[in-house]
Amino acid sequence: EKGGWSSFMAKEVSEQPDAVANTLRGRITAEQVVVPELTEFGDDVLAGVRRIVIIACGTAAYAGQTAKYAIEKWAQVPVDVELSHEFRYRDPVLSDDTLVVSISQSGETMDTLMAVKYAMSLGAKTISICNTQGATIPRESDAVIYTHAGPEVAVASTKAFVAQITALYLFALHLARVRGSLSAAEQATQVAELQSIPEKIATVLGVEDEVRQLAHRMSHTRAVLFLGRHVGFPIALEGALKLKELAYIHAEGFAAGELKHGPIALIEPGQPVFVVVPSPRGSAHLHPKVVSNIQEIRARGARIIAIAELGDAAVLPFADTVIHIPLAAPLFEPLLAVVPLQMFAMELAIAKGLDVDQPRNLAKSVTVE
Numbered sequence: 199e200k201g202g203w204s205s206f207m208a209k210e211v212s213e214q215p216d217a218v219a220n221t222l223r224g225r226i227t228a229e230q231v232v233v234p235e236l237t238e239f240g241d242d243v244l245a246g247v248r249r250i251v252i253i254a255c256g257t258a259a260y261a262g263q264t265a266k267y268a269i270e271k272w273a274q275v276p277v278d279v280e281l282s283h284e285f286r287y288r289d290p291v292l293s294d295d296t297l298v299v300s301i302s303q304s305g306e307t308m309d310t311l312m313a314v315k316y317a318m319s320l321g322a323k324t325i326s327i328c329n330t331q332g333a334t335i336p337r338e339s340d341a342v343i344y345t346h347a348g349p350e351v352a353v354a355s356t357k358a359f360v361a362q363i364t365a366l367y368l369f370a371l372h373l374a375r376v377r378g379s380l381s382a383a384e385q386a387t388q389v390a391e392l393q394s395i396p397e398k399i400a401t402v403l404g405v406e407d408e409v410r411q412l413a414h415r416m417s418h419t420r421a422v423l424f425l426g427r428h429v430g431f432p433i434a435l436e437g438a439l440k441l442k443e444l445a446y447i448h449a450e451g452f453a454a455g456e457l458k459h460g461p462i463a464l465i466e467p468g469q470p471v472f473v474v475v476p477s478p479r480g481s482a483h484l485h486p487k488v489v490s491n492i493q494e495i496r497a498r499g500a501r502i503i504a505i506a507e508l509g510d511a512a513v514l515p516f517a518d519t520v521i522h523i524p525l526a527a528p529l530f531e532p533l534l535a536v537v538p539l540q541m542f543a544m545e546l547a548i549a550k551g552l553d554v555d556q557p558r559n560l561a562k563s564v565t566v567e
């Protein structure tokens with residue numbers, strides 16, 4: 199039931215604070231992460247993991263790409279993120295100390311299911327991150343961490359994405375605790391950050407009117423570019439995917455550092471570019487680099503829409519529009535920065551008179567190859 203909302207998507211975007219809060223519930227004890235579903239694995243098994251391979255498709259794969267930074271930093275295990283359909287049709291090297299983590303909202307994506315089965319046949323242990331109780335992928339996996347986003351009806355994934363990142367961060371912190379790679383104090387700091395996210399997402403939801411007006415002004419746009427760096431990079435990819443699938447607009451996400459290696463040639467006067475700007479405090483080393491990217495493309499006529507931390511004065515002179523997000527530690531910024539991008543794609547689709555719940559040619563779960 200849409201319950202008064204104009205679309206399931208609008209409802210689901212607004213439910214993101216709860217999606218995160220519900221996914222955290224029951225998994226934090228005394229400022230430490232203890233995911234009950236992982237305890238059956240045995241600490242010795244988790245402590246012995248030498249490599250993690252994340253498999254997923256679409257938005258779920260971007261959740262995986264985002265979490266790679268946190269897992270490597272906190273648990274100090276190398277992480278590869280693979281598209282399920284690419285993974286299963288080559289000869290991946292896996293061993294019994296590799297942990298394969300699949301991510302799927304529906305739990306029924308055929309490519310991901312087949313990739314999980316393939317990984318198991320090669321001897322890897324598998325964990326599934328899933329939003330649908332009793333779905334096929336979690337049933338096939340050794341363990342499951344459910345995201346508690348609630349049913350996601352709109353084809354475009356929104357609340358499941360933030361819940362997936364939340365579950366992956368819990369996984370990373372559980373792993374870090376078992377492996378002793380993070381001190382109790384550091385663990386408590388990350389837990390506090392996680393717990394502060396629902397309220398911060400609720401704050402970001404307040405940019406709705408601003409984003410709607412922007413989308414209306416841009417309703418005739420033919421192509422949009424998205425730039426991000428570090429954890430902002432998968433968010434740029436996700437922003438582009440949302441715009442493609444909902445508003446049928448050509449959109450590309452790039453790592454900001456790649457600009458000079460090709461994409462800057464696309465910049466011509468009037469080209470809209472969304473830039474996910476890292477925090478000037480938390481990412482003091484990256485922030486000036488992204489600001490200089492903004493200056494470079496602005497000098498070539500790009501129209502800059504910056505997603506930036508509240509109080510970031512450095513972007514103001516160069517951006518045509520700044521959408522503010524609250525302060526958060528760098529690894530947590532994606533959970534906030536993605537929200538205006540989801541809203542922008544939805545509002546642009548609405549401005550074009552499109553069906554945001556059921557975009558053309560797409561199905562909610564892709565149960566065929």
Ligand code: M6R
Nearest residue numbers: 256257258302303304307354355
């Ligand atoms: O159900 P899954 O999470 O396995 O689905 C994966 C993708 O098909 C899905 O995220 C798709 O990319 C969405 N339509 C994106 O909004």
